[in-house]
Amino acid sequence: MADRTAASRRGLSEEVAGAGGHQIVERVPSDRQWLWRLISFAVVFGGWEIAGRIPVSPSFPTFSATIVALGEMLLDGTLAGAYAETVQPLILGMLLCSVMAVLFGVGMGLSRTVEWFSLPIFIILQAAPMAALIPLITFLYGIGLTAKVVAVMLMSAPIIVLNSYKGIRNTSPSLLDMSRSFMATRRQQIVKIILPSASGLIFAGLRLGVAAGVTGVVLAELLITPTGVGDLITYYRSVAEYPHMFASILSIIIFSSVAVTLLQRAETALFRPET
Amino acid sequence: MLNTVLSARNGQASGTPEAAVQVEGIGKRYPGGVEALKDVTLDFPAGELTTLLGPSGCGKTTLLKIIAGLLDPSKGQIRVKGKQVHGPGPDRAFVFQDFALMPWATVLRNVAFGLELRGVAKAEREATARKYITEVGLTGFEQSYPHELSGGMRQRVGVARALAVDADILLMDEPFASIDEQTRRKLQEDLLQLLQIEKKTVIFVTHSIEEAVYVSDQIVLLSRRPGTVSRIIRPNLDHSTDLEAARRDKAYLDCVDEIWQTLKQYLV
Amino acid sequence: MRNLSKLTFQFLMPAAMILAVAGEAGAQDDMTARIALGDIASVETLNLLIALEHAKERGVDIELTAFKSEDIANQAVVNGQADIGVGVPYPVIQKVDAPIRMFYRLSELRFFPVVDKKYESWEDLDGEEIAVHSRGSGTEAAANIMADKHGITYKNISYVPGSEVRALALLNDSVDATFLDIANTDFVMAKAPGEFHLLPMGDLEGTDEALFARTDWLDENQETVQILIEELLKVTRAINEDPGYVAAERERLGLLADLPEDLAAEIQPYFEQAVEAQLFPQNGGSAEGVKADFDFYTAAGQLEGSPEELKVEDFWYLEPLEKAQAAVGG
Structure with missing residues (x-):
């Protein structure tokens, strides 16, 4: 989406540079990108290793110990077992809410009435401290799978809804004028202009929604009943296996990044012929 | 006054x-x-x-x-x-200052868009679009996307799209x-020629x-x-x-x- | 050069002075104790609160902080943001060699296996489901120990953290057998009279909660520690003598002043039951008691290795307790 808006803005403001145009951000040659990435990882993990070796706290493991623990947990199937459990509420929640949330956001973008009664709800939901709300879910939905699915939905729905809504509302007015001047029906305008134009933000919302959903499921697993990775974290903490506990946390970050990256790949492959 | x-x-x-x-x-x-x-x-x-x-x-x-x-x-x-x-x-057909091209569509689809909205069959509208793409001097760019074109070329697409619906006005x-000064002069001349x-x-x-x-x-x-x-x-x-x-x-x-x-x- | 020396004077001198003062303060007993609670102070912590209040009267400056969870409270002690914690930090001491030692057993392990009346004995739980607090928790260890003892296997052990959550689960039938604490056992029995009963636990000994502190702090604050333990022993003995002591002392000292009426009314019955269940150890712990801990917490998976090879002094610092026991007598 960033590319998309940049491209259309480029169209408005600068033409001197001709084809391609100049970038807002300086472009790093692609053959050197991996080097910078490597350096950035090295700095973070190096800092971690040093902090673990001082140590900043007896309970803070080194990066190397954490990686060893992560390897162990990968090899003995602990992680696979935990994620098999964690992804259930995550996938269920995402399936249930993503379609609904996109439709809702699109509806809010297209209709003032829908916007009027539902925008405040989602803005409040997005601003609400979810970690504080999740224990309350148990009052309504108990402590089972349902509660976790609800936690995932509560975390991800507002982001998806608001992004879809923004996507619709950000449709270039001149593209709308263009479709009107060529006598598009409202249906054609929505299908051929508004939705494709909003798709970037909608997909970005879905990606952020998945990341938020992961946060939601982990929060639920930590705060409602310990299952999956939430159980790993709780358990390793209770028996003071801190490298394993940090490895579990690290695995969530890796899991979330991989999921988001895969989604982005899928989006580019399926819906972005122009890139 | x-x-x-x-x-x-x-x-x-x-x-x-x-x-x-x-x-x-x-x-x-x-x-x-x-x-x-x-x-x-x-x-x-x-x-x-x-x-x-x-x-x-x-x-x-x-x-x-x-x-x-x-x-x-x-x-x-x-x-x-x-x-x-x-x-x-x-x-009436409109040509926009900011070109109003669909960034997700090829030059061909953009030019044919007015006809697409009217329900003209794909083969027919693409044939018409190709004719006007040639007329505005963009032959070879049919499958390009707007972000791959310069500003001047993008407006040629805008003009071709307006011509393709065969409006009198x-x-x-x-x-x-x-569009930059040099390109603009060329576009003005080409417009007059086209007209x-x-x-x-x-x-x-x-x-x-x-x-x-x-x-x-x-x-x-x-x-x-x-x-x-x-x-x-x-x-x-x-x-x-x-x-x-x-x-x-x-x-x-x-x-x-x-x-x-x-x-x-x-x-x- | 001049700038540099000026800089040294301006920044390094005060820093050096602060360090000197801090060092001095750390080197001798300053009669203060920062205590980290894993939960907000409540009826169940009144015995500790009363003892702390008595220690205050003897000149110890007490600073009480309630943390979100026991884990966080324990980390505060390990990292030096608090002096005394409440809990059983065996794994932290064993796994990461945290420089902390337990020095006072506040309460005994007491389990209340509340089950549906359809289960008449432990043997009836063979092939049935039981709910415990969490993986690696005391309740899980208790469940496993009882299963071994009675030669049964559960169909499944489910994890439901929070005694009050398990109590509700019992009441709405999503769980038929679980472990509760005293208060929630009472609650369940009162809510559904005749539906549930307790299974016998036999003699299971161990520490449920202990006070612990960093070794250097224990060394440097011997007098403070002494006063604290003495007062704890005295209060414990007074409670074991007469559970009504708690309500009276709370009144006298004005503790938990904003406690609602209905909760205040629970003080008396709670401590009566606690004393009846022998929750509060008369002598605040012993080397034999620690050995019992090794057995239990090894079974719970909190400690690794064979219980016989674990050393008491690696986990407990019993010297001040022994001194206090001698001082208080009895």
């Missing part, structure tokens, strides 16, 4: 028989209370290129959008070939304003005096907000022999100067 050499009424009287578009008593007041246009009456002769020229904020784009049917006037009416119109129609809203083949009535909005004088058969000067017709000028340049030569013509330079003298008073 300046006394016009040729009043709007005179213009109407002389132009009536062949007017493609007639603007009658158009006024526009925006919801905020800003009055953009006041009692504008104008004729746009068929087959000619008429420019709406004036200081920024004089309502020239507003007027163009009212003619296109994209905006509703607060007062007055628009007639196209004698018939009053409400809203956009197949007789082209409405061009500062089409070359966001010799296509025989369209063109309503062209610009803030460039030179551009107006160079491309126009008739120039309508609008006053500052609320915009009213201040003067109508016909540059009478001869483009038929040499497109380049026109820019060195004395008539061209005199006309530019004359318009500048008129417009200067609107600048504070």
